[in-house]
Amino acid sequence: MPGTMDALRRLAAAGFQLVIVTNQAGVERGLVSERVLEEIHGAMLLAARRAGARLDAIYVCPHLPVQACSCRKPEPGLVVQAAEDLAIDLKKSFMIGDSPSDIEAGRRAGCTTIGVVSDQMSFTATDIPPDFIADSLATAAQIACSVSRDWSVRQVAPRPVSQSVRRRRPFPRPTADQGG
DSSP, X not given: OTTHHHHHHHHHHTTOOOEEEEEOTHHHHTSSOHHHHHHHHHXXXXXXXXXXXXXXXEEEEOOOGGGOOSSSTTSOHHXXXXXXXXXXXXXXXXXXXXXXXXXXXXXXXXXXXXXXXOSSOOOOTTSOOOSEEESSHHHHHHHHHHHHGGGTOOOOOOOOHHHHOBOOOSOOOOOGGGTO
């Protein structure tokens, strides 16, 4: 996506920790293996690093929607887990997303939400509305940096990549009462 690395650099410079929370049911469906998904995420982390940006962690829910797990967005489970793992104050955090489930997960976790709309994605009257709407990740970063000035965002010193990239835990498996 054009402007992504610039947006990541801007958010990092403003002191934000940058975490991806993603639903990847293709793992459970057998369309992609955990190993291949790890390779894709590794390539994303490397591309960010080469562009002078950073990602602090990637959290994945591999489950099907029907499994009703607590980690699949719109449930806030992985957002809350990331906050616990990385000592993130969710009340001073943003969930930036391009789907209603992103916004709902962020809202339920206590984040300020920014919905990124495009020709392919919009929010309807029945969706939980985002706090802000942006037309790109670059605009979302601009909004987050502007709003956060009032929060006195704690500056995070850049860390070596080997320390800044948290490997996610093994995929959580739903319990029997969660459809697994």
